[in-house]
Amino acid sequence: MHVLVVEDEQRLAYLLRRVLLEERHTVDLAYDGDKGLDLALSDTYDVVVLDLMLPGIDGLEICRQLRAERIMTPVLMLTARGAVEDRVTGLNVGADDYLTKPFAMEELLARINALLRRRDRRFDEASQLSIGDLTLDLVRHEVRRTGRIVDLTAKEFALLEYLLRHPGQALSRTQIVDAVWRYDLEGLSNVVDIYIHYLRDKIDQGFAYPLIKTVRGVGYKIDARQ
Template sequence: MLRVLIVEDEERLARLISRVLSEEGYATETVSDGRSALARALAEPFDLLIVDWMLPELDGIEVVRRLRAARMNVPVLMLTARTQIEDRVEGLDAGADDYLPKPFAFPELLARMRALSRWPRETKRTDTVLSAGDVTLDPVRHAVWRDGERIELSAREFALLATLVRRPGQVFTRSVLLDTVWGSSPEVYTNVVDLYVSYLRKKLDREGERSRIRTVRGAGYTFDPHPAG
């Protein structure tokens, strides 16, 4: 069963898309803002994303740009009420794979989804396996290994580690990690990032060695595949 993430802030349309896709045999999940979409797409393996252009928090274009920057190659179908050629070009240049203007007919939506889902799944999976040093992550299997040893992580721990491992050496601020992994939930504070980094260190690091998740004072965190010492 193919998993589809629907990113649409118009509640009625989101429910309708979800219902139609469920009737067609897809497993669907719906979010209504860009930050939540980014967090879910980075944390869980989806076979296809349906992303509206105009979204709260982050617009659809920025969501797609950040996913592509993180080397996520999941197919993306962009929905928008914009009809100018320049808008279509912008969406495709940002990394969307197809473009469907609103209003649309559901038979066309389903046809475009079928076309995008014909991507070879083995190729997609190979491309999404992440490695940095002796740490390997497989987002499809939601699995992590260090030196071939399997490490069990929670969904949040996995999403946080995947964000860091995708860009080894890049410094991520706490606010960026918070937005990426936890979305825009008002109940979550930046110190939760420090807490989850400590969880990851306990599971990844070995006694007497430097942590692969390095604290950059005054900035944030970075993943160092080959820490000295």
């Protein structure tokens, strides 16, 4: 899981990073609102832990701008303020949950896991994923492009499903391995590249335009824009 922590108290930010790394998550840190917004707008995160009071743009404005851009990454907002009005304001601009400082790290992790379960349930409610002229049917376990059935192995199907759940997002090889293979990358440095090659041969080769794009220095994304 890829987590963005936007927190100007550096000691707390480092502690959050250490705790999340111990839980085997990938963590990026930002210490001010401008940097936090820039990173969050990349839409490559599974969850954003966002402080309310920040130098520059505050947490409310970051959350507001994310939702305005239709980026629905779950947001857990942190604040020293405990007033009901502050919590309501945060939730109204699009935050998914609220945690008042000081807090126990166990509660933070529990709330993050709850947000991820809620997100996954929303994903599971959709029986089809699509982009451009390609559709993936989760119930029939069937892939079609321009109406033509494309035969995929189970792992190719899982890889395509993960890409489709993050359309237009640049996904690193580590993120892909964590989501599709669910074990450490060690010894698998080229497995993602190999399976991307397999997938391209089946869903891109012979069609009008490619869907799977290489993002140099990062990994891959699926995008219908030509």
